[in-house]
Amino acid sequence: MRAEITREYVDQVEEAIARHDAPFILGTMAELYPADITTVLYELDEQESKYVMDLLPPEVGAQILSDLDYDIRTGFLQTFTSQEIARYVNLMNSDDAVDILNEQSVKTREEVLALLDNEEKAAAILDLLHYEEDCAGGLMAKELVKVNLNWRVRQCIEEIRRQAEEVQKIYTVYVVDNRDVLVGRVSVKTLLLAKDDTLVKDIYNPDVISIESFRDEGEVVTVMQKYALEAIPVVNIQKRLLGRITIDDVIDVMQEQAELSRQLMTGITENVEEDDSVFRISRSRLPWLIIGMIGGLLAAQFMGLFEDDIALLPAVALFVPLITATGGNVGIQSSSIIIQTLSSNTVIFDNFAQRLLKVLLVALLNAVIISGLVFTLTYLFRHELTLSIVVSAALFSVVMLASLMGTLTPLVLDRFGINPAVAAGPFITTANDLLGLAIYFSVAHMLYNL
Amino acid sequence: MRAEITREYVDQVEEAIARHDAPFILGTMAELYPADITTVLYELDEQESKYVMDLLPPEVGAQILSDLDYDIRTGFLQTFTSQEIARYVNLMNSDDAVDILNEQSVKTREEVLALLDNEEKAAAILDLLHYEEDCAGGLMAKELVKVNLNWRVRQCIEEIRRQAEEVQKIYTVYVVDNRDVLVGRVSVKTLLLAKDDTLVKDIYNPDVISIESFRDEGEVVTVMQKYALEAIPVVNIQKRLLGRITIDDVIDVMQEQAELSRQLMTGITENVEEDDSVFRISRSRLPWLIIGMIGGLLAAQFMGLFEDDIALLPAVALFVPLITATGGNVGIQSSSIIIQTLSSNTVIFDNFAQRLLKVLLVALLNAVIISGLVFTLTYLFRHELTLSIVVSAALFSVVMLASLMGTLTPLVLDRFGINPAVAAGPFITTANDLLGLAIYFSVAHMLYNL
Numbered sequence: 016m017r018a019e020i021t022r023e024y025v026d027q028v029e030e031a032i033a034r035h036d037a038p039f040i041l042g043t044m045a046e047l048y049p050a051d052i053t054t055v056l057y058e059l060d061e062q063e064s065k066y067v068m069d070l071l072p073p074e075v076g077a078q079i080l081s082d083l084d085y086d087i088r089t090g091f092l093q094t095f096t097s098q099e100i101a102r103y104v105n106l107m108n109s110d111d112a113v114d115i116l117n118e119q120s121v122k123t124r125e126e127v128l129a130l131l132d133n134e135e136k137a138a139a140i141l142d143l144l145h146y147e148e149d150c151a152g153g154l155m156a157k158e159l160v161k162v163n164l165n166w167r168v169r170q171c172i173e174e175i176r177r178q179a180e181e182v183q184k185i186y187t188v189y190v191v192d193n194r195d196v197l198v199g200r201v202s203v204k205t206l207l208l209a210k211d212d213t214l215v216k217d218i219y220n221p222d223v224i225s226i227e228s229f230r231d232e233g234e235v236v237t238v239m240q241k242y243a244l245e246a247i248p249v250v251n252i253q254k255r256l257l258g259r260i261t262i263d264d265v266i267d268v269m270q271e272q273a274e275l276s277r278q279l280m281t282g283i284t285e286n287v288e289e290d291d292s293v294f295r296i297s298r299s300r301l302p303w304l305i306i307g308m309i310g311g312l313l314a315a316q317f318m319g320l321f322e323d324d325i326a327l328l329p330a331v332a333l334f335v336p337l338i339t340a341t342g343g344n345v346g347i348q349s350s351s352i353i354i355q356t357l358s359s360n361t362v363i364f365d366n367f368a369q370r371l372l373k374v375l376l377v378a379l380l381n382a383v384i385i386s387g388l389v390f391t392l393t394y395l396f397r398h399e400l401t402l403s404i405v406v407s408a409a410l411f412s413v414v415m416l417a418s419l420m421g422t423l424t425p426l427v428l429d430r431f432g433i434n435p436a437v438a439a440g441p442f443i444t445t446a447n448d449l450l451g452l453a454i455y456f457s458v459a460h461m462l463y464n465l
Numbered sequence: 466m467r468a469e470i471t472r473e474y475v476d477q478v479e480e481a482i483a484r485h486d487a488p489f490i491l492g493t494m495a496e497l498y499p500a501d502i503t504t505v506l507y508e509l510d511e512q513e514s515k516y517v518m519d520l521l522p523p524e525v526g527a528q529i530l531s532d533l534d535y536d537i538r539t540g541f542l543q544t545f546t547s548q549e550i551a552r553y554v555n556l557m558n559s560d561d562a563v564d565i566l567n568e569q570s571v572k573t574r575e576e577v578l579a580l581l582d583n584e585e586k587a588a589a590i591l592d593l594l595h596y597e598e599d600c601a602g603g604l605m606a607k608e609l610v611k612v613n614l615n616w617r618v619r620q621c622i623e624e625i626r627r628q629a630e631e632v633q634k635i636y637t638v639y640v641v642d643n644r645d646v647l648v649g650r651v652s653v654k655t656l657l658l659a660k661d662d663t664l665v666k667d668i669y670n671p672d673v674i675s676i677e678s679f680r681d682e683g684e685v686v687t688v689m690q691k692y693a694l695e696a697i698p699v700v701n702i703q704k705r706l707l708g709r710i711t712i713d714d715v716i717d718v719m720q721e722q723a724e725l726s727r728q729l730m731t732g733i734t735e736n737v738e739e740d741d742s743v744f745r746i747s748r749s750r751l752p753w754l755i756i757g758m759i760g761g762l763l764a765a766q767f768m769g770l771f772e773d774d775i776a777l778l779p780a781v782a783l784f785v786p787l788i789t790a791t792g793g794n795v796g797i798q799s800s801s802i803i804i805q806t807l808s809s810n811t812v813i814f815d816n817f818a819q820r821l822l823k824v825l826l827v828a829l830l831n832a833v834i835i836s837g838l839v840f841t842l843t844y845l846f847r848h849e850l851t852l853s854i855v856v857s858a859a860l861f862s863v864v865m866l867a868s869l870m871g872t873l874t875p876l877v878l879d880r881f882g883i884n885p886a887v888a889a890g891p892f893i894t895t896a897n898d899l900l901g902l903a904i905y906f907s908v909a910h911m912l913y914n915l
Contacts (some may be wrong), residue, residue: 150662
């Protein structure tokens with residue numbers, strides 16, 4: 016049932032565009048789902064994509080525009096007139112329409128809004144434009160099916176019939192009172208199975224989980240996942256029903272968050288993909304490379320203080336990579352577990368002192384094992400007792416301190432509202448390199464009595 | 466509408482358990498959703514949890530058991546008799562029941578299966594036990610609503626009524642032919658709006674996306690996300706309808722995958738959380754710490770070859786952290802973008818040579834900038850031309866080679882069926898440390914004519 020989009024098909028489409036062969040394009044694309052046509056458009060340039068869009072039925076075009084990556088969409092829509100954008104926006108769910116309008120210039124946005132002939136949609140969009148993008152209000156759509164507590168099943172079915180065209184997926188029918196306050200829900204299944212003249216208040220389920228419009232998108236994800244909801248109603252502080260968020264939007268948020276953490280952890284500062292330009296990929300990487308470079312030069316400056324020691328005892332220099340690598344690994348492992356707790360919104364009832372004690376116990380266990388192994392191996396290979404003691408003692412301290420730093424840094428960043436995943440990346444590695452070297456050379460200087 | 470579970474409430478529950486105050490527990494928990502009771506159970510020990518479970522209605526208990534983390538559940542269920550487990554399994558969806566049975570010993574599993582009084586459920590579970598856990602068949606539940614192509618709407622509504630108790634959420638009604646082959650779908654909304662004697666074949670939608678039972682769980686995620694599905698029917702190779710996968714299971718898979726990648730990237734080898742034991746957390750970290758340590762000792766051995774050079778020119782040693790850190794950062798950044806492409810199942814139409822050329826262009830751009838900066842800064846601070854040339858030339862080569870390795874390693878791992886996210890972690894850092902040092906000391910040895 017799934018269409019496989021091949022390189023050959025994309026080539027055929029490009030040739031068909033070149034010879035203006037609309038029947039070929041329409042004929043083959045009628046077999047495809049909009050999401051598959053989107054895949055094809057990613058391979059075409061903007062003029063070619065525009066040619067295809069103009070051929071497709073507007074409903075399919077609206078779906079494709081909703082699906083497109085926002086950075087590609089922004090460029091693509093610059094080849095569209097406001098009239099053309101309005102034609103598609105008329106056919107979109109209000110949440111997708113708002114996403115697209117938010118990407119346009121103020122002028123285009125105003126023009127498109129003025130051109131919408133669906134007044135209900137225009138009002139819904141205007142309302143949604145007030146919310147911040149990363150809160151529940153910014154994720155919700157106005158399209159939903161709601162019925163009044165005092166209606167009969169017959170009226171509900173008429174209402175569903177009336178709204179059926181607007182609302183693509185019903186999921187749950189929301190029940191409100193006369194002041195539009197959300198009081199419960201009723202499933203289509205229940206309505207289907209009930210008698211026509213039954214009152215909603217006699218069959219509805221008052222048990223409904225909702226979320227306030229000002230809540231952060233992360234909270235939306237947590238609540239929907241915890242209670243396995245495929246849609247959640249959004250209410251204002253008076254509990255009036257404002258809209259609803261569906262699971263597909265939440266999955267997009269989850270993916271964006273995972274992507275963002277991964278990029279923070281690997282020291283990439285922009286949301287880039289492999290098919291972005293060389294310049295953009297390069298630019299996304301340079302900031303952390305430069306910070307790492309500055310860290311490396313600071314390390315060189317610091318080790319310069321011990322240049323005479325190194326000349327005298329070059330063996331000390333040999334263990335620098337061991338010290339810095341271990342510090343980096345321990346730091347990243349420690350920060351990882353804290354970031355996981357912070358991002359999963361798990362309730363941790365243990366107090367801070369208990370958590371820290373645990374971190375230190377884990378660090379102690381690993382520090383003893385690692386430095387014990389290093390002492391044994393170094394002594395076996397080099398037969399220098401002082402050197403073996405210096406290296407393993409420094410390593411022990413590095414494991415302990417890197418654990419502490421890896422644990423505290425994400426907590427501190429989180430407290431200051433910075434995404435703690437930053438701490439699992441080059442930041443912690445760079446900091447730990449310097450910390451590790453400071454410990455190592457201090458220990459060496461001390462134990463060798465230099 | 467959301468209950469906040471507080472430390473105080475957990476303490477009150479523990480005290481109530483101690484004095485066997487069932488009315489307090491039942492009274493307060495009646496206000497909670499099963500997912501919230503699960504949160505409370507995480508804070509109790511196994512005996513306390515068992516006491517609570519025995520009080521709760523079996524439907525709530527079944528929901529809680531389905532929700533519990535599998536590692537906690539496995540231990541918890543050891544305090545249950547086979548009769549008790551069977552009572553809950555009777556009330557679960559077949560996919561959750563199979564997950565739980567798969568965690569039990571063969572003896573318990575057989576006993577529970579023999580004790581199930583719902584024969585239809587037992588047959589469904591037996592069937593599902595045949596599938597691998599990480600394929601579509603292992604994710605699906607047998608519960609779904611299907612109707613025959615030749616039925617009338619009246620029959621369909623009777624069927625939904627009949628199956629209503631078994632199937633918690635309908636989403637879509639699947640349409641099959643007389644041989645049980647999936648031929649389409651029809652929404653409850655359509656059935657609701659159609660006349661009683663309409664034939665299914667006149668109103669159904671033949672456009673249905675399905676997935677074969679042997680497909681990998683990653684493919685299930687990709688397809689459901691691409692087409693924004695909240696449920697997908699699972700078929701065998703003859704297209705017979707076997708079951709369906711719902712979005713909540715797919716979200717769990719997505720989270721597990723994200724979690725796994727994150728742990729691989731941070732060098733943690735077991736699925737641990739902050740509330741696991743000190744021993745378990747320590748054990749999950751040791752393997753990569755030891756591999757990193759071996760890498761560090763190999764680096765020491767290698768640098769030992771140049772011990773005389775270092776004694777003569779200790780300044781060379783000062784830049785070792787710069788070289789290793791830059792190699793590590795570049796390697797992780799490069800592997801990150803490839804892993805992203807691999808994990809998102811994005812179709813990349815460019816051929817391998819084009820992709821590699823792009824990687825090398827990005828690397829060249831960054832290598833020129835970074836080594837240019839380092840040359841300038843080193844010369845400004847130390848006024849040693851040869852040293853500045855050695856450091857910046859080595860850095861240039863390290864950036865180029867680490868980019869290449871960071872790109873090729875995940876591709877090679879993926880080819881051999883190993884999760885490429887391994888390459889974004891300590892693996893690439895350790896390998897790049899050794900590579901960087903080899904380049905650096907070779908360049909130094911050459912340019913200084915040592």
